[in-house]
Amino acid sequence: MDLRYISTRGKAEAVSASVAVINGLCSDGGLYVPESIPRLSVGLDKLAELDYKETAYLVLKEFMTDYTEDELKHCINMAYDEKFDTPEIAPVKVGDEYSFLELFHGKTIAFKDMALSLLPHLLTTALKKNHIEEEVVILTATSGDTGKAALAGFADVEGTRIIVFYPKGGVSRFQELQMVTQKGKNVSVSSVKGNFDDCQSGVKNIFNDEEFRASLKEKGYILSSANSINIGRLFPQVAYYVYAYGRMVKNGSISCGDELNVSVPTGNFGNILAAYYAKQMGIPLGKLICASNENNVLYDFFKSGTYDKNREFILTSSPSMDILISSNLERLIYYLAGRDCDKTAAFMADLSKQGKYTLDKSMMDLAHDFVPEYATEDEVAATIHNVNEWMGYVIDPHTAVATAAASMYKSVFPTDNTPCLVVSTASPYKFTKSVMKAVDDEKPVYSTEGIVSLDDMDDFELIDKLHEISGVDIPNAVEEIRSAKILHDNVCEKEEMKAFVEKTLNK
Numbered sequence: 001m002d003l004r005y006i007s008t009r010g011k012a013e014a015v016s017a018s019v020a021v022i023n024g025l026c027s028d029g030g031l032y033v034p035e036s037i038p039r040l041s042v043g044l045d046k047l048a049e050l051d052y053k054e055t056a057y058l059v060l061k062e063f064m065t066d067y068t069e070d071e072l073k074h075c076i077n078m079a080y081d082e083k084f085d086t087p088e089i090a091p092v093k094v095g096d097e098y099s100f101l102e103l104f105h106g107k108t109i110a111f112k113d114m115a116l117s118l119l120p121h122l123l124t125t126a127l128k129k130n131h132i133e134e135e136v137v138i139l140t141a142t143s144g145d146t147g148k149a150a151l152a153g154f155a156d157v158e159g160t161r162i163i164v165f166y167p168k169g170g171v172s173r174f175q176e177l178q179m180v181t182q183k184g185k186n187v188s189v190s191s192v193k194g195n196f197d198d199c200q201s202g203v204k205n206i207f208n209d210e211e212f213r214a215s216l217k218e219k220g221y222i223l224s225s226a227n228s229i230n231i232g233r234l235f236p237q238v239a240y241y242v243y244a245y246g247r248m249v250k251n252g253s254i255s256c257g258d259e260l261n262v263s264v265p266t267g268n269f270g271n272i273l274a275a276y277y278a279k280q281m282g283i284p285l286g287k288l289i290c291a292s293n294e295n296n297v298l299y300d301f302f303k304s305g306t307y308d309k310n311r312e313f314i315l316t317s318s319p320s321m322d323i324l325i326s327s328n329l330e331r332l333i334y335y336l337a338g339r340d341c342d343k344t345a346a347f348m349a350d351l352s353k354q355g356k357y358t359l360d361k362s363m364m365d366l367a368h369d370f371v372p373e374y375a376t377e378d379e380v381a382a383t384i385h386n387v388n389e390w391m392g393y394v395i396d397p398h399t400a401v402a403t404a405a406a407s408m409y410k411s412v413f414p415t416d417n418t419p420c421l422v423v424s425t426a427s428p429y430k431f432t433k434s435v436m437k438a439v440d441d442e443k444p445v446y447s448t449e450g451i452v453s454l455d456d457m458d459d460f461e462l463i464d465k466l467h468e469i470s471g472v473d474i475p476n477a478v479e480e481i482r483s484a485k486i487l488h489d490n491v492c493e494k495e496e497m498k499a500f501v502e503k504t505l506n507k
């Protein structure tokens, strides 16, 4: 029997994995969850011998049961290839205090590549399996990171088109360059004269425009999004926890069967939820440290049982975690509610009406695996500085949030000697200014112009400076952008986004 996927809110039809990948979101607004959580089919002692692709297959075959072995292996081979700058795909760096799971070796040097390299292949395979002939058009609004990862994932994938909108002036120069230099015959990028919210509403309006969708369908197109709530993004993330456990055994950091704590820099709650699934599958993970920045809505939730998004939104040096609604949390709420869909739906209704909901104590007791911590901007900078001083290892601000959280946990629970794996979600080369300021504080930077401040340097000057100081090779993905040709120079008004989609697809 195939594993079926049901809605956390209980009012949508149960579907197979491939249909859940195509649909993304359930028709009742809920998220797809598997009817039961499968266990791994091999013993823990076997994991150390498996490479990344073999591990990914081991995990995915349990969740994506209506895909054949050939289909899954094909998808995995297409995803985890030379796009990654190391054959290990997700290497573990061993340190004295913590080990680091590096998830930034893909095309955009950040962790969304882990899932967005695989999703396009899972999606096109799903369309074929379900006899959907239309070409799928991915529409994405981005504040920077997801857009480039989606572009890189979908570029030149047969049977797909991808269109990305970003706010003009609302992303960093480096992020903009990443997007406007994207190659691929099926990719289109346009900036929008407006902010990120305008881009997002524009995309939402296109999705909700039934008439427009019908006209696209006539032309042979269906719309989809590469949203982080899609099970095709969630389950590929389980694989790296299973892989990391095997690596930690292999490198002698733990013995097979030992517990391992993980500290995860958290925004939308997808990454840490994948750790939760890995634990349910049989990986002996101990505490799941949920690390937030100053947008600490999850910290308050795990401490008090109340999720309250009514608060100031703070811009931090870890922008991918600047989030007030963690959409994947709904899946955990469903489990804490004892898989009660009506209860889950009621909490989510409270969230949309009042911006908050409260779980009772007995439900929160079930969340005992999760330990919340958060780091302030000063703590993030100090952590980047200290980790570099202590182990000559340069980390980015997101990873620093998780590292700071891991040491806070350690100081609160000094008797827990379980080794801790810090999940490292971005290369320091992605956030060079914050990293340089933290690593190189107070040292003046000399140039032919005299002393220049870090604030006056452009992204590539900072990149060269960071290379000089850290000795870490500049990733290929960065070097490519330095010299790449600009291929997309579209700008549109917010009202013109639909017209841009039309024009692109009529070409």
Ligand SMILES: *Cc1c(COP(=O)(O)O)cnc(C)c1O
Pocket (backbone or CB within 6 Å): 110, 111, 112, 145, 228, 265, 266, 267, 268, 269, 270, 271, 272, 320, 321, 398, 425, 426
């Ligand atoms: C998206 C992202 C996160 C947060 O991951 P979630 O799955 O949304 O919790 C953390 N770090 C980086 C660099 C990211 O891009």
